[in-house]
Amino acid sequence: MQILYQTKIMKELSDICQNISVKTMEEEVSVKYKIKGETKENSKSCLTCDCHGVQGKLKVCCPFCNKPDGLSRIHKVLEGKCQLLASVLDTVNALVVVLDKEGKIIEFNKSCEKATGYCFNEVKGRNIFDLLLVSEEVDSVKVAFNKIKNGYFPNENENYWLTKQGLKRRITWSNTALTDTQGKVQYIIATGKDLTDQRAAEDELQNAIHQYLRIKNSLKESEKLAAIGLMSAGITHEIKNPLTVIQGFAQLIKKNVEGERVLQDYITTILEETNQAIRIINDFLKLARFREPVLTKQSVVKLMGEVRASIEPQALANNITLEYKGADILPECMFDKQQLKQVLINLCQNAIEAMTDGGILTLSSGSHCNDTFIEIKDTGRGIPCESLNKLGLPFFTTKEHGTGLGLNICYAIISAHNGRIEVDSREGQGSSFRVYLPVSA
Ligand SMILES: Nc1ncnc2c1ncn2[C@@H]1O[C@H](COP(=O)(O)OP(=O)(O)OP(=O)(O)O)[C@@H](O)[C@H]1O
Ligand SMILES: [Mg+2]
Known part of the structure; x- marks a missing residue:
């Protein structure tokens, strides 16, 4: 200075x-x-x-x-x-501004011009508090300014400057004063450093660090879940063996107590419950052992024929008419035949279970945009609105003997095929499940 x-x-x-x-x-x-x-x-x-x-x-x-x-x-x-x-x-690489005791601008160097977009002639004689400060900071900057005027300098402060374009720039200031021979303050001189870009870079770095930590934590969680999954699959497998033994002995006992009604009832309950436990275990193991699909290019029409043949007897036994509206020709798709068949049979199974008093089960297929779809439609009880967003969650079931894993497996398989399942349902009228597969997958 x-x-x-x-x-x-x-x-x-x-x-x-x-x-x-x-x-x-x-x-x-x-x-x-x-x-x-x-x-x-x-x-x-x-x-x-x-x-x-x-x-x-x-x-x-x-x-x-x-x-x-x-x-x-x-x-x-x-x-x-x-x-x-x-x-x-x-040329000095700092903002230098000189103010008189009222805050009027006396000097304004090139760095100030660059930072604010104003040239010296535009700011000369204008009050800095009216021109460059943001209203919320005027009071705090005046405190620092008055301190200097009263002889307390040097001091430092940080505040925003409003540019000509109305943008905010964060600047850190080191302030001092020019005095006359009697030591009375004549001018206030502030030397500043523009922190705007540095702060933006710091914020970006902080965000990147947070994101990195989030990903790291979620990876840890996934590792933990994978370990728990493996462990529970092992335990479940071990539980299944004694259950099968109990089931076998219960069947033997049932044969030996044919005349005794009370014992027969007890054994029937034991058998029903063990059957249910074994079913849950089987489904869980299927889920735990979920493997990546082996994709090969093949015909959806042909697969639908096989699904139809598999479910026909069950449909007949439940007084259900099976209708088939498959397109005759469809582009071949990439899919794992065994897995896709499992999905379609699960969906048909649900449809049949929803039509307790009989009805119509329609299998159809077609193309939509770049996808091929297969639809399984029933005229059953439908799905209440509040249950729609629970479909596919593990263990969500409304059935007495359901495990709630069927749709979860279906969603996992179709997602691994880069496809999707869309559900449309009306309570009391029926539901349709559409499986979309990308043709180019
Ligand atoms: N076509 C359908 N019509 C009506 N409700 C359905 C239909 N499909 C699924 N649901 C509802 O979704 C629930 C979950 O189905 P999901 O197949 O996952 O399990 P589940 O059929 O109950 O048991 P399981 O594991 O034996 O298949 C069912 O209990 C039922 O309430
Ligand atoms: Mg089911």
């Missing part, structure tokens, strides 16, 4: 010198000059300037006494220095 101080003094001196040098030797001149804001008058033939801050004491000799070209030489030197110091101020 010493530089700025000197620049101002030198500018003033330079002006004075200019004025004097045009006068003639015969004239008694009265020279008005201003140093550090103070107006002085000198009508003597010799002018002495005592400028603090300029190296040493500057004695300006009067041309009326001895050297007539003395002042113009000094004028040139001073002008050169002024230019040098002004360009130092403009």
Whole structure:
């Protein structure tokens, strides 16, 4: 800031010198000059300037006494220095702003112009609090400003500047003051660093770190789940063996207590419950042992024929009419035949179980956009709205003997085929499950 101080003094001196040098030797001149804001008058033939801050004491000799070209030489030197110091101020890689005691802008270097989009002429003499500060921060900045005015400096603060385009830039300031010979504050000088880009980069880094930690945690969770899955599959398998033994013995006992009704009832319950437990275990093991599909290009039409043949006897036994509306020709798709068949049979099974009083089960197929679809439609009881979003959740069932794993397996298989299942259902009217497979998968 010493530089700025000197620049101002030198500018003033330079002006004075200019004025004097045009006068003639015969004239008694009265020279008005201003140093550090103070107006002085000198009508003597010799002018002495005592400028603090300029190296040493500057004695300006009067041309009326001895050297007539003395002042113009000094004028040139001073002008050169002024230019040098002004360009130092403009090239310095910091925002430098000088304010008077009211907060009016006196100096505004190139870095300030670059940061705000305003040029010096646009801001000169304007109050910084009205022009560049955001309203929420005016009070806090005034506190720092008043402290300096009252002699408490240097100090530091951080605040936003509003650019000409209305954008906010975060700037950290180091503030000090210029005083007169009595130590009274004349100007407030703030040197700032624009933190906007640095803060944005820091925020980006923080977000990246958070994302990384989230992924790391979820990977840990998946590893844990995979380990639990493996462990429970092992345990389940071990439970299945004693259950099968219990089932076998229960059947033997049932044969041996044919005449005893109470025992028969007990054994029937034991058998029903063990059957149910074994069913749950089988489904769970199917889920746990879920393997990646082996995709080969094949015909959906042919597969539907096989599914139809598999479910026909069960449909007949339940008083259900089986209708087939498959397209004759469909583009071949990539799928795992065994897995897709399992899905379609599961869906048909659910449809049959939903039509307790008989009905119509329709199998159809077709193309939609780039997908091939297979639809299984029933005229059964339908699915209540509140249950629709639970479909596919493991163990969601409304059936007395259901495991709630059937649809979960279907969804997992179709998702591994890059396909999807869409459900449409109306309570009391029926449901349709559409399996979409990408043709190009
Ligand atoms: N076509 C359908 N009509 C009506 N409800 C259905 C139909 N398909 C599924 N649901 C409902 O979704 C639930 C879950 O079906 P999901 O196949 O997963 O299990 P589940 O059939 O109950 O038991 P399981 O594991 O033996 O198949 C069923 O209990 C039933 O309430
Ligand atoms: Mg089912």
